[in-house]
Amino acid sequence: MEDEFLRWIYKRMSKFKPPLLVGVGDDCAVLGLKEKKIVVTTDAILEGVHFDFKASPEDVGYKSAAVSLSDIAAMGAKPVALFAASALTFKYGGKYARRMVEGIIEALEPFGAQLAGGDYTLWSHPVVIVTTAVGTVEKPLLRSGAKPNDLICVTGTLGGSILGKHLRFTPRVNEALYLSQNYKINAMMDISDGLSLDLSRMMEASKTGCVIYEERIPVSSAAVELAKKDGVSPLKHALSDGEDFELIFTLPKKEAERLLKDSRIETQVTVIGEVQRKKGIWIRRNNGIKERLKPEGYIHGKTVYKPLKE
Template identity: 40%
Template structure:
């Protein structure tokens, strides 16, 4: 439902002169007026060498994303600690900033709470939100609280910035680009889904190091999100399935069910790693560098649309799998 509705909405949304990137990417990018950033807005070291600084504020674009986590879908209120719920609500939004190579600045938080125990629930959730805000230097700029007869939901809107024209999009992958993934994937339901590690700092460093043509974060599954990037870029992907970095959690989960570790890595959601389209002349240099998280080439973007794997000397069409919101 989500993708079809977004396509419908995108076709009916008005083009505005300040919207550089609108519906359909990990975040929106807006052109921002010159001089909008006040002196001292950026802490020392917030931008890596070569990025726009205070004297170049005209070269900044505003990046905005929003995401919601809800009881019964993204967490279980009866089982999960309240601070963990608050942390996840912010961390998943930080992952969207990473997918755009953006520097996060501030968040707005909206809580929807049941009438019974609302004060205690809000305080517990905010314990987690405040901890993440401190860790990433985020300002909590406002928000809202609604009390109603329904499940707990936490909605976070995050604001960030990129040097003008420097934001990664889903739509720039080219034939011949390397498919690179950060970290390892699969089995996040064993606990990592509550404590994702958004690759914000790594993304900014990678953006300064090599030419990245496109990117997306893995929120709904490696293959499903890769397929979305391919669709946005008008390319396909030839995969080296043996190169996919499988998380130990996927191996552990496979020992408990009928799926293989590779199947979990292929389709499990909420890994919140990054898929990058890297220029072929840059990939070797990229993989040699230490970004504090492993980087792995798992294939190549091709002119043939769809996801493909080479088996026994021939290409086999692969079906994307993952979590689709609104489907049970």
Template identity: 35%
Template sequence: MKIASLGEDAVVAALTRGLPPGTNVILGVGDDCAVIGGARDRVWHLLKTDCVVEGVHFEKKEEPARIGWKALCRAVSDIAAMGGVPRHALITVAVARDVEMAWLRGLYAGLRKAARRFGVGIVGGETSRSPGPAFISVALTGEVERARCVTRGGGRAGDFLYVTGRLGGSLAGKHLDFTPRLAEARWLTGNFRIRAMMDISDGLAADLPRLARASGCSFGISEEKIPRNRGCSVAQALGDGEDFELLFAVRPDAAARIEAEWRAKFPRLPLTRVGALTRGGVRAEQKPKHCGFDHFA
């Protein structure tokens, strides 16, 4: 069977079922990051890998520094979504033999810029030849205080669902210039009890069901409330993907304080309540009309 007919989530689930358990694994496959630590450790380690492929996540004509920025910031966004801070990155680059050194320097300029901005040390990597498209893979470690570690699975029926920023329109260029919501996630986890959180990478329509399913809930959203980037339809806001905004769930009685304090702390970034988790599970067919990004579809 071709993987395209299965879809990404089913492929990952089939491949990762019954993997050998590692030592000290708090959380393995299936969340934004893996979480490693001992039950008594005050600080846990986060591990994340992510890749960008020419012709899929970027086009050759695009400025290499923006590609480097994107490659590292995607992984930073996942560390943020767990409530953590990024620490050390390893960069794997496979490119054609006839690539110009200037292109690689540009790529690394973007990687360095993102590393400096978010406090990441680039400590190693690997270069290889590619007979086809350029391929950049980032492995990123992070740390999170145990008390601040947020998964996708802690939501409860009745929790309010929030989205930071505005969604949609990533293909117009925003996907190369986004800012991972690291400061916002650290502030949220430091000041509130965030019950579940993830970053929106495949579009709200694909990612919200994942959070709801991990939390053992269903969900309801008001499509007209979804914060949209200028010129975007609801369908684009739900399905374009690569927003790298935060989606999180909190108890309803925390909502008023979060909304007020958010406005004071991040006056330029909207925080929008888009719906709530509800009783029952996510049924396979329950997706908003507008499907999110599926790598294999």
């Protein structure tokens, strides 16, 4: 089974192109890069934690790649190559592996990134897939660059990703590249563990605080739908559900004004708040009252309520 899969993947991956100089089949892949700065991220996706039996092998492959692409995007970088190491359950076998690889390629192709290598083992436990993505960048966008008076923006809508988006989302690669090339973005990251938690991490890294406006949070229809089922408010879902894989970024007010008029960006961008010197995450409620927001998010099955260093 393993040999069969390896033969299949050698054939499937034999058409690689620059900057990939050596693809699957040697001890390492070789990349010839013009850019001097590269970004690298690695993410583990586990059966029973990040997906369940309802996810197809294609979904699993797609998600694993898209999660790493989202991290590449969050740096304002261009994804170039992806590496996938997997441990598959014996009974799933080679067909599952091939379908998973097709899902990976489906996630990579729109961005011209290539599957460049991997590792593959069978075992008797649940499926594990670890993707490592490599991208190139001129000026990396860090989460530590937010400045007081910057406006805070997010792409897309938030909350309720568990209803489906967490498996099939579009990593914001094109949006991030466009933003970094056309605007002065001071800080950027992706929302993987929930808006309020990830925002608190950005503010902490930037040694700033912020206020966000309740009425401006772009609540997704999935958050509304989920709220009907579980009685938690749609806003709370938008603030604290994980796996939105949207971008949060901050930029000077004038830049934000320019961005809001920019018709070339097709993805929804919403100004949700403002960076301030005063630490902590604050929310201005619809009634005008500002209150402290306890950062909440979803990390691998447990709700967490504090940023790392607080």
